[in-house]
Amino acid sequence: MKLNITCIPGDGIGPEIVAEAKKVLNKVAEVYGHEMIFKDVLMGGCSIDAYGVPLTQETIDAAKAADAVLMGSIGGNTSTSPWYKLEPSKRPEAGLLGIRKALGLFANLRPAYLYPQLKEACPLKEEAAARGFDMMIMRELTGGLYFGERYTKEVNGELTATDTLVYKESEIRRIAIKAFEVARKRRKSVISVDKANVLDSSRLWRKVVEEVAKDYPDVKLEHMLVDNCAMQLVRDPAQFDVVLTENMFGDILSDEASMITGSIGMLPSASLNDSSFGLYEPSHGSAPDIAGKNIANPIATVLSAAMMLRYTFNLDKEADSIENAVRKVLEEGYRTTDLMGNAKESEFKKVGCSEMGDLLVERILSL
Numbered sequence: 001m002k003l004n005i006t007c008i009p010g011d012g013i014g015p016e017i018v019a020e021a022k023k024v025l026n027k028v029a030e031v032y033g034h035e036m037i038f039k040d041v042l043m044g045g046c047s048i049d050a051y052g053v054p055l056t057q058e059t060i061d062a063a064k065a066a067d068a069v070l071m072g073s074i075g076g077n078t079s080t081s082p083w084y085k086l087e088p089s090k091r092p093e094a095g096l097l098g099i100r101k102a103l104g105l106f107a108n109l110r111p112a113y114l115y116p117q118l119k120e121a122c123p124l125k126e127e128a129a130a131r132g133f134d135m136m137i138m139r140e141l142t143g144g145l146y147f148g149e150r151y152t153k154e155v156n157g158e159l160t161a162t163d164t165l166v167y168k169e170s171e172i173r174r175i176a177i178k179a180f181e182v183a184r185k186r187r188k189s190v191i192s193v194d195k196a197n198v199l200d201s202s203r204l205w206r207k208v209v210e211e212v213a214k215d216y217p218d219v220k221l222e223h224m225l226v227d228n229c230a231m232q233l234v235r236d237p238a239q240f241d242v243v244l245t246e247n248m249f250g251d252i253l254s255d256e257a258s259m260i261t262g263s264i265g266m267l268p269s270a271s272l273n274d275s276s277f278g279l280y281e282p283s284h285g286s287a288p289d290i291a292g293k294n295i296a297n298p299i300a301t302v303l304s305a306a307m308m309l310r311y312t313f314n315l316d317k318e319a320d321s322i323e324n325a326v327r328k329v330l331e332e333g334y335r336t337t338d339l340m341g342n343a344k345e346s347e348f349k350k351v352g353c354s355e356m357g358d359l360l361v362e363r364i365l366s367l
């Protein structure tokens with residue numbers, strides 16, 4: 001199979017971690033008989049330096065022409081970088097919002113998985129960490145409170161601020177369909193999270209999700225109120241498989257879920273539109289504090305590449321081979337600096353970004 005992938009290495013550690021993900025993808029291509037065609041484009045701070053804007057039409061066109069986009073991360077040190085003296089619409093992050101909009105990405109997928117080898121990093125009680133967890137938070141990206149009408153005006157002599165939470169049936173239906181499709185590739189369970197005891201938008205959410213569920217009789221659906229979900233995530237995260245939720249609840253719950261894994265350098269993400277196209281990137285930022293030192297952890301980006309194989313190209317075996325390679329290097333005791341925690345250097349084998357990439361490449365096997 002020919003895989004056309006546009007890469008946006010971005011800023012900070014972005015180019016280092018994307019280089020490692022490409023190495024791993026090239027090895028997958030060699031082992032499984034595929035052809036990877038990569039095209040690199042600029043976005044974020046490096047695009048501001050080259051073209052004066054964080055996102056050019058050329059980058060949008062290159063992304064649209066590809067089957068998928070693999071991104072590193074964009075942005076710089078927000079206190080010291082000259083990029084942050086520009087007005088907000090010209091800063092690096094504006095590029096990210098612009099490309100998400102241009103590509104119509106509405107479903108954000110963020111897995112939270114506790115690697116048994118890293119459970120000391122999990123801040124939960126020992127029993128919860130021992131049970132482990134493996135969930136996928138699916139967040140709606142284009143509707144809800146962040147995109148509703150908002151204004152502040154004086155009412156009866158005092159300033160009053162209003163934000164509105166709007167959801168259309170069609171917006172709920174398309175993300176619900178994605179969630180049930182993703183559940184079919186996992187443990188076939190969806191927990192839909194809302195606040196249906198209070199909000200009209202949540203009552204519509206629940207109704208539409210139930211309608212969609214009828215087309216997926218093999219997938220179990222439950223509903224959970226968002227306040228309960230926030231508690232359950234720290235009490236018993238093992239109960240979750242796919243968590244489906246609206247924009248703001250998802251923003252908060254996905255950060256909570258990533259915190260309980262305890263290792264930011266391990267978390268991939270995907271943003272999908274209504275075709276098989278997706279933009280895949282690590283959940284972390286551009287880490288300008290460690291850029292250029294060859295100490296960044298490339299695993300979140302490598303796992304984002306695995307998600308790309310699974311969700312855009314339907315290459316499950318190839319994706320499994322990458323995830324297995326990650327488990328193997330951890331089992332064998334290799335760690336980048338961020339995964340060392342308080343461990344003594346003698347307990348693990350500390351490696352840099354490119355060495356970690358090489359170790360993963362060596363462990364890509366035909367399944």
Ligand code: NAD
Binds near residue numbers: 072077078283285290
């Ligand atoms: P960050 O995630 O870049 O860094 C937070 C901490 O985690 C830092 O100490 C960093 O060194 C460490 N870290 C992050 N990723 C790591 C990795 N792969 N390996 C080892 N250590 C890692 O968050 P921040 O410092 O708040 O933001 C830095 C820049 O990134 C900002 O400009 C921010 O706007 C941008 N950002 C971009 C995205 C994106 O492109 N989607 C997302 C978040 C932040």
